[in-house]
Amino acid sequence: MHSDPEFISRVATPLGFYYLILCALNWGAAALLWRRGAKTFFHVPLPGRRNGNGHAAAVAVDAHGATNGNGAIAITDVLVWLAVGFAFFILAPLAMIGEPLELPSAVKQTVNELSGPVTLALGSLVVFAIFFVFRRFFTQPIVAWVFLNLALLVMGMSMTDPNFTSIVAKPDNVPIVGLVFLLGFFTWLATYKAVVNDDRIARGLPPVEKEDSEKVLVWPDLVYTELICMIALTAFLLVWGIGLQAPLEEPSSSVKTPNPSKAPWYFLGLQEMLVYYDPWMAGVVLPSVVLLGLMAIPYLDFNRKGCGYYTISERKFAYLIFQFGFLELWVILILLGTFLRGPNWNFFGPFETWDAHKVLALNNINLSEIFWIKGLDQSLPKAPPNSSALREIAYILVREAPGIILVGAYFVVLPPIMAATIFRKFFVKMGFIRFMLMANLLLLMGALPLKMVARWTINLKYFIAIPEYFLNF
Amino acid sequence: MSLGESIRNSQLWKSVFRHPMPLDRRNRIVVMLTNFFLHLHPVSIKKQGIGLSYTWCMGGVTFFLFLVETVTGVLLMFYYRPTLEWAYNDILALRDVTSLGIMRELHRWGAHAMVITTWLHMYRVFLTGSYKPPREFNWVVGVILLLLTLLLSFTGYLLPWDQLAIWAITVGSNMARATPVLGHEGPFAKLLTVDGIPMITNGSDARFLTIGARFVGEETLNRFYVLHCIGIPLAVALLLAIHFWRVRKDGGISGPL
Numbered sequence: 001m002h003s004d005p006e007f008i009s010r011v012a013t014p015l016g017f018y019y020l021i022l023c024a025l026n027w028g029a030a031a032l033l034w035r036r037g038a039k040t041f042f043h044v045p046l047p048g049r050r051n052g053n054g055h056a057a058a059v060a061v062d063a064h065g066a067t068n069g070n071g072a073i074a075i076t077d078v079l080v081w082l083a084v085g086f087a088f089f090i091l092a093p094l095a096m097i098g099e100p101l102e103l104p105s106a107v108k109q110t111v112n113e114l115s116g117p118v119t120l121a122l123g124s125l126v127v128f129a130i131f132f133v134f135r136r137f138f139t140q141p142i143v144a145w146v147f148l149n150l151a152l153l154v155m156g157m158s159m160t161d162p163n164f165t166s167i168v169a170k171p172d173n174v175p176i177v178g179l180v181f182l183l184g185f186f187t188w189l190a191t192y193k194a195v196v197n198d199d200r201i202a203r204g205l206p207p208v209e210k211e212d213s214e215k216v217l218v219w220p221d222l223v224y225t226e227l228i229c230m231i232a233l234t235a236f237l238l239v240w241g242i243g244l245q246a247p248l249e250e251p252s253s254s255v256k257t258p259n260p261s262k263a264p265w266y267f268l269g270l271q272e273m274l275v276y277y278d279p280w281m282a283g284v285v286l287p288s289v290v291l292l293g294l295m296a297i298p299y300l301d302f303n304r305k306g307c308g309y310y311t312i313s314e315r316k317f318a319y320l321i322f323q324f325g326f327l328e329l330w331v332i333l334i335l336l337g338t339f340l341r342g343p344n345w346n347f348f349g350p351f352e353t354w355d356a357h358k359v360l361a362l363n364n365i366n367l368s369e370i371f372w373i374k375g376l377d378q379s380l381p382k383a384p385p386n387s388s389a390l391r392e393i394a395y396i397l398v399r400e401a402p403g404i405i406l407v408g409a410y411f412v413v414l415p416p417i418m419a420a421t422i423f424r425k426f427f428v429k430m431g432f433i434r435f436m437l438m439a440n441l442l443l444l445m446g447a448l449p450l451k452m453v454a455r456w457t458i459n460l461k462y463f464i465a466i467p468e469y470f471l472n473f
Numbered sequence: 474m475s476l477g478e479s480i481r482n483s484q485l486w487k488s489v490f491r492h493p494m495p496l497d498r499r500n501r502i503v504v505m506l507t508n509f510f511l512h513l514h515p516v517s518i519k520k521q522g523i524g525l526s527y528t529w530c531m532g533g534v535t536f537f538l539f540l541v542e543t544v545t546g547v548l549l550m551f552y553y554r555p556t557l558e559w560a561y562n563d564i565l566a567l568r569d570v571t572s573l574g575i576m577r578e579l580h581r582w583g584a585h586a587m588v589i590t591t592w593l594h595m596y597r598v599f600l601t602g603s604y605k606p607p608r609e610f611n612w613v614v615g616v617i618l619l620l621l622t623l624l625l626s627f628t629g630y631l632l633p634w635d636q637l638a639i640w641a642i643t644v645g646s647n648m649a650r651a652t653p654v655l656g657h658e659g660p661f662a663k664l665l666t667v668d669g670i671p672m673i674t675n676g677s678d679a680r681f682l683t684i685g686a687r688f689v690g691e692e693t694l695n696r697f698y699v700l701h702c703i704g705i706p707l708a709v710a711l712l713l714a715i716h717f718w719r720v721r722k723d724g725g726i727s728g729p730l
Contacts, residue, residue, distance in 0.1 A: 211521075212519065226530075237541065241575050284652045297612065298606070307727060308601060310527075
């Protein structure tokens with residue numbers, strides 16, 4: 001059954017401990033809930049012990065999840081997480097003896113075939129949208145806990161795949177796995193608190209944070225928290241440092257280019273943008289715009305509400321724009337660039353072997369070619385030989401006119417239209433300069449997904465292609 | 474008089490700590506005002522402002538990681554020589570021979586963690602709207618600190634001088650070639666041509682400035698080493714001071730009005 005017994009034997013022990021930790025997590029949760037008082041979901045009647053009316057007697061909630069003496073077991077949250085923990089407890093020794101729970105190869109193959117830049121980008125967007133719209137449901141602690149358990153289980157099952165593990169367990173990639181779970185947790189926490197606050201605000205109450213405006217002394221209340229954080233962090237770093245050796249590859253060689261050559265992981269979103277943009281955009285202009293845009297946020301956001309507490313409803317626009325930029329355009333692209341881009345920057349599914357000889361057809365064409373050759377059925381305008389530099393530039397401008405007009409309209413014509421229509425209120429409140437800055441930042445940010453979609457649908461390479469002057473957009 | 478008491482009553486002790494143990498309310502206030510390290514904090518604070526579920530403690534964790542990086546970094550500097558001859562071998566020795574070679578692990582994982590906690594700190598600050606007036610400028614300082622954190626990590630990435638290092642830096646610094654006007658493969662660079670001689674070449678452009686040579690080599694190693702150990706940390710330290718000072722001056726940690 002195992003694809004690679006030698007590999008399985010190598011991951012057996014770590015996986016066993018991994019499942020033990022998951023077991024401890026769930027039992028810890030059960031213990032916490034038990035102390036708080038268990039919540040009963042429903043009762044299961046015991047066979048053969050029915051009361052006179054012929055159906056199980058549902059009686060008072062038994063806080064300890066035991067039988068209540070009247071012939072029914074109360075199924076409580078404590079019991080459920082004890083059982084889930086027990087399931088992980090069973091999985092641990094199975095993994096240790098080399099029989100770990102694995103993903104069926106049919107599932108792995110389907111995932112590989114389905115995954116790609118398009119599915120990943122659009123899929124994550126859809127998932128984020130669902131999470132956002134139904135945030136009231138997804139932020140319930142029990143739902144979030146189910147999702148965490150599922151994610152960790154799938155992660156454990158995937159670790160039995162050599163291709164998956166070789167990427168995820170690469171020492172420099174381990175922090176990114178941590179980042180995914182940390183972001184998941186903190187996004188849940190922030191959304192949970194925002195949902196609670198939004199409910200209170202809707203009922204005319206102040207946010208929860210306001211309730212605790214009583215003052216306490218920094219010594220001991222804050223300094224002790226800081227001390228404990230420092231000690232915990234030091235311990236964590238020591239365990240990490242002992243458990244995982246820092247990577248050191250072969251000595252550098254300027255003639256042996258590794259394939260793929262990747263920038264440090266936090267720049268891989270930018271490297272992924274190189275698929276869609278030339279280096280001057282992906283490596284210089286867009287990063288600078290990201291930094292400038294971040295710095296501009298406090299001066300563009302004229303909404304005075306939502307300062308000092310978690311809320312979504314009071315600042316939906318700012319919230320959505322930021323989440324789209326951070327989670328979708330920054331983090332998802334980093335994950336894509338780190339885990340799913342292999343040799344020659346080709347896309348590989350999570351369970352796919354990184355084959356350096358994988359060949360993908362690249363038949364991207366420029367907008368000018370679409371316009372002149374496909375549309376008007378004539379060759380690209382080209383200056384006659386030995387023309388002057390100015391004449392050549394004139395011909396280039398004619399050749400690229402469709403793209404120049406389109407891009408020009410996007411950045412010049414759209415902002416006034418936005419100001420007059422959907423962003424009318426914004427324009428009134430922000431004034432000309434601030435509005436134009438915001439509109440152009442938004443349009444620059446939107447240019448990336450638009451370019452992606454154009455690439456996926458019509459194989460568009462560049463809107464404007466002037467390789468003579470390294471000016472491709 | 475017990476030993477502890479006599480120590481606490483000695484002239485030496487009293488010259489260092491100018492107040493009794495912070496056991497009662499008065500001394501708990503005094504200690505915050507008279508201790509150099511503690512006076513970064515206010516004396517009292519709103520209860521919600523120190524709740525972990527509100528702050529995530531991410532700013533503090535990032536600062537602590539910066540201190541960890543400084544301490545482990547200084548220790549690593551004792552063992553590491555930034556030359557083509559020694560750089561790789563010194564790292565190898567740190568792994569195989571040197572006692573406390575785990576400093577390298579702490580330094581590297583601490584660095585990755587610091588990038589992540591910086592992002593999480595900014596995430597929290599955004600989600601609580603804490604960049605809003607009067608804290609706009611401190612957010613700007615924070616964004617610069619984000620950039621410096623990334624540059625610290627990027628410059629340090631080169632120092633082990635293995636394949637991972639030089640190719641990551643090569644990929645990263647190649648971007649500078651395409652800087653508009655100032656990169657020799659960037660848009661409009663051709664405009665800077667005097668008498669038919671291009672001013673922006675691979676020996677004079679933004680990439681050359683970044684790595685000190687036409688390709689990642691010994692000049693780059695030296696340049697990145699100095700930036701990593703001296704230049705950027707100094708800038709970070711200065712901006713951190715401003716960042717913390719502004720937190721206090723802008724009204725302390727954010728909270729609902």
